[in-house]
Amino acid sequence: MLDWLKNRLGSGFRSDAATTEAYAAHQSGNWKRAAELLQPIASRHPDDAEAQYRLGDALYQLNRAQDALPPLERAVKIRSDDAEYLYKLGNALKDLERADEALDHYRRALRLDPLHSRALNNTGTILEERDELDQALDCYRRAILADGKLLPAHTNLAVLLHKLGRYAEATEVYEALLRLQPDSVRDWCDLGNSYQGMGRYDEAVRCYERALALDPSSADALYRSSIALLNLEKLPEAEAAARRAAEIAPVHPAGWRNLGDTLQAQHRFDDAVSAYQRGLDAHPDTPELLNNIGAAYWSNGSLDQALSCFERAVKAAPQFSDARKNLSTAQSAVGLIDDAIAGYRDILKREPANEHASRLLLSALLYAPGSAASLFEEHLDFARRLGSGKHPVPDWKAGARPGRKLRIGYVSSDLRRHPVGFNLVPLVEHHDRAAFEIYLYSSSRQRDSMTDWFKERTDAWRPIANLSDAAAAQVIVQDEVDILVLLAGRFDENRPLLATYRPAPIQVSMHDPATSGLTEMDYLIADRGLVPRRAREQFTERVACLPTFYVHPPVREAPLHAGPPCARDGRVTFGSFNNPAKINEGVVALWAQVLNAVSGSRLLLKYFNTFVAPGVRSRYSGLFRKHGIDDDRLILVDKPRDARKHHLDRYSQIDIALDTFPFTGSTTTFEALSMGIPVVTLEGDRMVGRWSAAMLRKVGLSRLIARSEVEYVEIARQLASNPDALARLRGELPERLARSPLCAEQARARQLERLYRCMWARWLAQQS
Incomplete structure (x- = not known):
């Protein structure tokens, strides 16, 4: 009988006590004892495939992959038709970073056993490392189909889906994983993270609460919960969770960073710096903490x-x-x-x-x-790199009906007290609601009283700050917007790449002073002052011109000024309230020429609190000294941020505003004119250099537009030499501006609506 069994089981059959004990140790997972017992057996029987396999497996389980390799290779050589042997040899090779050989052995195992779940899972991990992500996903899914309880495959699939931003799919896998192990704190946290990825912060918080119910001291759950609460703007709760996470894991810099972020959100900047510093004390020179302290x-x-x-x-x-x-x-x-x-x-x-x-x-x-041509090339490069032309264009023909009410969507991060916000107010206020519906998509968490004003006056308010471009585009598609207007795309937190998803039939760039570069952006709105007919500047968009582009409500907070300060002080004060980014060395050199041309004159510079910084003051003082302008002729306003009324009141300290180039003023020019102060500008050959000139023409002050630096200095000198004319302008300009097209709010809304109707009619014609 024994001989018969030996013949059936082959050379791998061993009936001695030593072999029985060794196999029992291996079977029970006593890897160290199994390795000790199997070594002499394998040495005595080099052709025994099972002994070689069991020895190799025991050594592998002891993290001795290099030692495990020879017996596993011998086992596979003897029995090359055993999927498990091939799988285990693949594992050893994988651990030894011999990925190509490991993958070959996994695939050989799968040819023998296509439902070998662990081989499928490990094949997926190698493919993922190689960035062959679709194939990796397929392997993980096949592994789960083969063994629905294989936890590593569920985890690998969910993690990869999350990395790819496919959060909805990731949540389904995490939920399946939690059905297998409902007490896993890590999986509840990971499910919450996927909900955060979709912007579903309430559900994310509930996941973290489940994790904390299982382990109240989970710093990770508290940390992640704080982030979700911060996105929900539940600031006290976010702070409490972040503080508790930092207390539990005080050596973890991310915890202190998160606490600092919640304090920053509450404008408690000194407290935020203290929190970041706690993390920095434990981990000096941590770049994330230094970056957030800087913020x-x-x-x-x-x-x-x-x-x-x-x-x-x-x-x-x-x-x-x-x-x-x-x-x-x-x-x-x-x-x-x-x-x-x-x-x-x-x-x-x-x-x-x-x-x-x-x-x-x-x-x-x-x-x-720089040249207009080089700037255009930069925009084309932007479009190429960021995916313009790569998303499919939906079929919009179902909505192609003439004469119907149009739905206009405005996308902006500036629906607040911001220059773009001030320019949008008249349009939202005066749109014809019988013919147009207005949807506002806010891409910023900042809000103020103007934000509330917008929310009250729109047909639909959609916060999209926490959504990806793809997710935000889907919201717009579901809203069935006809014309999507993307405001000031390159600036702040705006979202020009939404256009690449083509969420609306017609897409328009507005308040962006150059091309978007995107083939999906159909129109750019301007006027002929900003984009003359024979301009050298190029646009990927079709330029659609209003009679006048700029519109702003009259400045109602404007204080009454008695007269120009030169009449009181006996010397002229020039001024600029422009962003220092616009005040380059060429601008400084030209302004110095103006000051040198007007004896005793001074220059006042102000922009929020920028000139408070000693480094900024020192730099600009040095630049002016290069051109012979001493510090006593500069007034660098060193006060903190002004309230708007106080900001406007500072215009009473200047006689003449000097404009910047190549990026001219816009809001600053309008404010100066509102205060009765003439603005001298140097007109450029790009849209960004023509804003002030376009405004000056609309208030009958074309004589203040220079075509050369020499002319700029001469215009400023002539103005400074005539205090009586400055006094008359100061009295006349505010009213002249209020009656000009720049403040024609209702008319501008009607003009824009006609432009939208023309765009729609043109699109309808293309559909037919």
Whole structure:
């Protein structure tokens, strides 16, 4: 009988006590004992496939992959038709970073057993490492079909889906995983993270609460919950969760960073810096903490400290793009525009698809001298890198009906007390609601009284700040918007790449002073002052012109000014309240010529709290001294941020406003004219350099538009030499401006609606 069994089981059959004990140890998972017992057996019987396999497996389980390799290879050589042997040899090779050989053995195993779930799962991990993500997903799904209880396959599938931003699919897999192990704190947290990815923060919080019910001391659950609560703007609850997470895991820098973020959201900037510093004390030079400290200092008006922190963060981690972006943005804001451009380009060399850095670069390039042709090429490059033309175009023919009520969607991060907000107010206020519906899509969490005004007057308010472009585009599609207007696309937190998803039949760029570069953007709205018929500047959009583009409600907070300060002081004060990003060295040189041409004159500079910073003051003082202008002729306003009324009141301190170039003023020009102050501008050859000139023509002040630097100086000199004319302008200009097309709010709304109707009629004709 024994001989018969031996013949049936082959050479691998062993009946001695030592073999029985060794196999029993292996079977029970006593890996160390199994390895000790199997070593001599395998040595005595090199052709025994099972002994070789069991020894190799025991050594592998003891994390001795290199030692496991020879017996596993011998086992496979003896029995190449055993899927399990091939799978285990693949595992050893994988651990030894011999991925190609491991993958070959997994595939051989799967040819023998297509439902070998663990081989499918491990094949998926290698394919994922190779960035063959669709094939990896397929392997994980097949593994789950083969063994619905294989936890690693569920986890790998869910994690990869989350990485790919396919959050809805990831949540389904995590929910299946939780049905298998409902007490897994980690899985509840991961499910919450996927809900966060979809912007479903309430559901995310409930997941973290389930995790905390299982483990009240889970720092990760508290940390993640705080982030979700912060997105829900439940700031006290977010702070409490973040504080508890930091207390539980005080050596974890992310916990202190998150606590600082919740404090920043409450404008408690000093407290935020203290929280970040706690993390920095435990982990010096952590770039994320230095970056966030810089952001807190920046928000608090401590510009020099902010720049220093951003520089330290970049030095600690030169590849850390967020810190490099913040440093470049800060450099731009204090007038170091060339440094800012270099920083954005540095990021894009490493990350050509970095959308935020790309938009910031396009913004910064507007402030720098350069040709219209080179600027156009930069925009085309932006479109190529960021996916223009890659998404399918929906079929909109079902909505192609003439004469019906049109639904207009405006997308903006500036639906608040912001220049774009002020320009949009008259349009929203005066749109014909019998013919148009207005949908507003807000891409910013910032809000103020003007935000509330917009929310009350729109047909639908959609917050999209927490949505991806793809998700926001889907919301717009579901809203059945006919004409989508993307406002000031390159600036702030705006979303020009929404257009690449083509969520509306007609897409329009507005309040962006250059082309978007996107083939999906159908129109750019301007006027002939901004884009003359024979302009050299190029646009990917069709330029649609209003009679007058700029519109702003009359400045009702304007204080009454008795007369020009030169009549009181005996000397002329020039001024500019423009962004220092616009005040480049060429502008300083020209303004110095003006000051030198007008004896005893002074120059007042103000922009929020920027000139409070000693570094900024020192830099501009130095630039003017190069051109013979001493500090006593400069008034660099060193007060903190003014309330709007106080800001407008400061115009009473200047006689003549000097405009910047190549990026001219816009809101600052309108405010100066509202205060009765003439603005001298140098008209450029790009849209961004023509805003002030376009406004001046509308109030009958074309004589203040210079075509050369020499003419600019002469216009300023002549104005300064005639105090009586300045006094008359100061009295006349506010009323002249209020009666001009620049303040024709209702007329502008009607003109824009006619333009929308023309766009719609043209689109209908194309459909037919």
